[in-house]
Amino acid sequence: MRGGTPLDTLLIVIVGAVLGRGIVEGEHFYGTLAACLVLVALHYLLAGLAYLVPALSAVIEGHPRILIRGGRMDTHQMRAALLKPEDLREAARLRYGSIDLERVMEARQERSGEISLVLRGLDEEPHLHGRRRESGPDSVERATDLGGRGDEISG
Template identity: 40%
Template structure:
């Protein structure tokens, strides 16, 4: 026990080497948590996934700087990851839970017409749609675009007309 305290320190009074040792241990622990959580939490990047990433970072950082005891901090991080995993599993089996947790896509534009109601609900402007057209297609307008959809991850997808080239 004395050896662990010498390496990792105790409480708030940590030297540089003890904080570095904690950083290595927390890094390995975070990697294990991320592997348990699965690719979803750090690949698709929905708001649901960002919550896990933010909470995990905030919680684990407390163990590195000695603001919280390391074992309870790691346990809390593991609970966050397991909760994420359980909710993701639940979303696979319940469309209602998936809509609640992940949201739904919104069609913002179709066949030359903007859906002002959907745009207002999503806080998306026409300028945002034109910006997406410039970024994705190198176009200054939406001619040749059949539809624009705000996806659950916050990105706007543009679908071209079949006739447009």
């Protein structure tokens, strides 16, 4: 889920159910509105407490899982996250084009649910974001991403 936490998703589902009941079943409008406002206030309170209390944050928002460490896949963490190697390949394709999982030094499932990847040998030039430099004519270099596309970089 991009841009939110599981707590945000839960709030959206619950508020939608409450509003749906108010609209479809003809419940009292002000009672339905009050229930939604109470839910939003509780969400705001829990989010504030999660910000202030790290232990509560881990309970509400979860913690990141390390899926690949040092280039080795952790099958226990993969199973706990309900992910398959194909899911990691998809994340690599979406972020870097097309890469082999052997190039992945570390992969994490972040608290938001997204998968982040750290590739081997890219720490020297992090501004290329998954690209490698190739020399070109007239001191112009091409940054070629791992999917085979290239963008010119003056340098």
